[in-house]
Amino acid sequence: MSGWRLLITRPEADGALLGEVLNAQGIHSSSLPLLAIEALPETPEQRALLLDLDRYCAVVVVSKPAARLGLERLDRYWPQPPHGQRWFSVGAATGEILREYGLDTCWPVGADDSEALLALPELDEALAQPTPKVLILRGEGGRTFFADTLRARGVEVDSVALYRRFVPDYHPTALVERVRSERxxxxxxxxxxxxxxxxxxxxxDWHWLRELVLFVPSPRVAELARQMEALNVVDCRGAGTTALLAALRDTPVPAS
Known part of the structure; x- marks a missing residue:
């Protein structure tokens, strides 16, 4: 995999961890976080939902920040999580955080997206009751496909927004200068x-940046990239480090 020189755009802490793994594999990387994370204050409505956590047959956690912040709230209100409750995550990295905490957690294998999560037999099993209720721990805004699909199936869905993402304030040329200076x-x-x-x-500068190889986490994001006229899109079929490493192994390094 030597020859790859990657721009990592994950939030700072996650980007640093990924950079360490890549470095150990002999892969050069440079971190330019394009999304920063800010925890949101808890509202009375959110507190009420979490105090009634045992009403839900399933809890779905959409990201690592949601897992970390959600577990802080769980510690506050539920020293002993509700017995028999199933937890779900979109990807393995988020799921491992929940499982290490001791929660009964499932996630899809081979894809990190809402569509794969909705196809899990374990989710169908958890929802197989007269009046299923699901709680989603997530960030502010973002995609609502998962919740909308469950509601269309007759599931009662509540959501708790634990954080917001925002773009750091970079100089307009920061991206292109980083790519050019580090080749x-x-x-x-x-x-x-x-x-x-x-x-x-x-x-x-997108007219030439779009020619670089662009690694994305899912078919949905790959389609968005192609709509933006990106020319070399690689779907990693997952947002985690393992998925990226597999995609790097399977993708030819561009000629310099």
Whole structure:
């Protein structure tokens, strides 16, 4: 895999961890976080939902920040989590955080997206009751496909927004200068929001940045990238480090 020179756009802490793994594999990377995380204050309505956690047959956690912040709230209100409750995550990295805490957690294998989560037999089993209720721990805004699909199936869905993402205030040329100065040959994004932030920061330089290899986490984000006229999109079928490493192994390094 030597020869890859990657721009990592994950939030700072996650980008640093990924950089360490890549470095151990002999892969050069440079971190330019395009989304930062800010915890949101708890509202009385959210507190009421969490105090009634045992009403839900399933809890769905959409990201690592949601897992970490959600577990802080769980510690506060439920020293002993409700017995028999199933927890679900979109990806393995988030799921491992929950499982290490001691929660009965499932996630899809081979894809990190809402569609794969909705196809899990374990989710169907958890929802197989007269009046199923699901709680989603998530960030502010973002995609509502999962919740909308469950509601269409007759499931009662509540959501708790634990954090917001925002784009750091970079100089307009920060992205292109980083790519050129370090001779980077690929860009890595981990969400649709991250892709949008990348496109905005690229500005008028997108006409040549779009020619770089662009690693994305899912078919949905791959389609968004192609709609933006990215020319070399690679779907990693997951947002985690393992999925990225597999995609790097399977993708030819561009000629320098």
């Amino acid at each position: 980077l040959n690929a860009l890595v994004v981990s969400s649709g929001e991250g892709l949008h932030a990348l496109r905005v920061l690229a500005g008028d």
